[in-house]
Amino acid sequence: MYHITKNIETARLWFESGWNERNDNIIKELMTENCISHLAVGPVRGPREFLNMRANFLKAFPDLRLFLQDIVGEGNNVVVRWRSEGTHTGEAFGLKPTNKHLSFVGLTWIRFENGKIVEGWDGWNFTGIFKEMGAS
Numbered sequence: 001m002y003h004i005t006k007n008i009e010t011a012r013l014w015f016e017s018g019w020n021e022r023n024d025n026i027i028k029e030l031m032t033e034n035c036i037s038h039l040a041v042g043p044v045r046g047p048r049e050f051l052n053m054r055a056n057f058l059k060a061f062p063d064l065r066l067f068l069q070d071i072v073g074e075g076n077n078v079v080v081r082w083r084s085e086g087t088h089t090g091e092a093f094g095l096k097p098t099n100k101h102l103s104f105v106g107l108t109w110i111r112f113e114n115g116k117i118v119e120g121w122d123g124w125n126f127t128g129i130f131k132e133m134g135a136s
Contacts, residue, residue: 004073007112011071011078014110014117019066022058027051031117038119040126056093060133061086061102069105080108084124088133095133104129 010030017026028047037044037053044053058064064086071080085103106124110117 004075004078006115007076007078007110008071008073010112010115010117011073011080011108011110012068015066015068015080015082019054019064024051027054032113035117036119038121040122040124059090060088060092060095060097062090063087076112078110078112080110082106082108093130093133093135095130095135098132098134100132102129102132 013026014030017023018030027050031047031050033046035046035050037050039053041053044050064084067083067085069081069083071078073079083103083105085101087101088098090097104125106122108123109121111119
C-alpha cells in the first residue's frame with residue numbers, strides 16, 4: 001500500500017495540474033489504462049475516454065477552475081471536496097453557450113493502487129448545472 005500522504009499529494013496534483021493547468025500528460029501518468037470513473041453521465045474508462053470527457057467540459061467552460069476545499073484519506077482512498085467556477089461560453093454537449101457564470105460544488109472519491117488512480121466516483125449537481133446550461 002502506498003503511503004496515504006503520497007495518495008493525497010497525487011489527488012491534489014490531479015486537480016491542480018490535470019484540471020486547472022489542463023495538463024493531459026499528468027492525466028495519462030496518474031490513471032491506469034483500466035481505470036474507471038463513475039460519473040453522472042455514465043462510466044468513463046481509461047485516460048483516453050477521460051481526456052475526451054474533460055475536453056468537452058472545458059469546451060463548454062474554457063475558464064473553468066476547481067478550488068480544493070478539503071482532502072482526506074485513509075488506506076487506498078482519498079476524498080476531495082471541491083468548488084468549481086466557470087463561464088458557459090462554449091458550445092458542447094449539444095448546448096449553445098448561455099454566457100452564464102456558474103459555480104458548483106462536488107466530491108470526488110479516488111481509489112489508488114500502487115500510487116495510481118484505478119477508480120473514481122464523482123458526486124455533484126450534474127442535472128442542475130446542465131439545466132443552467134439550457135438542457136431540458
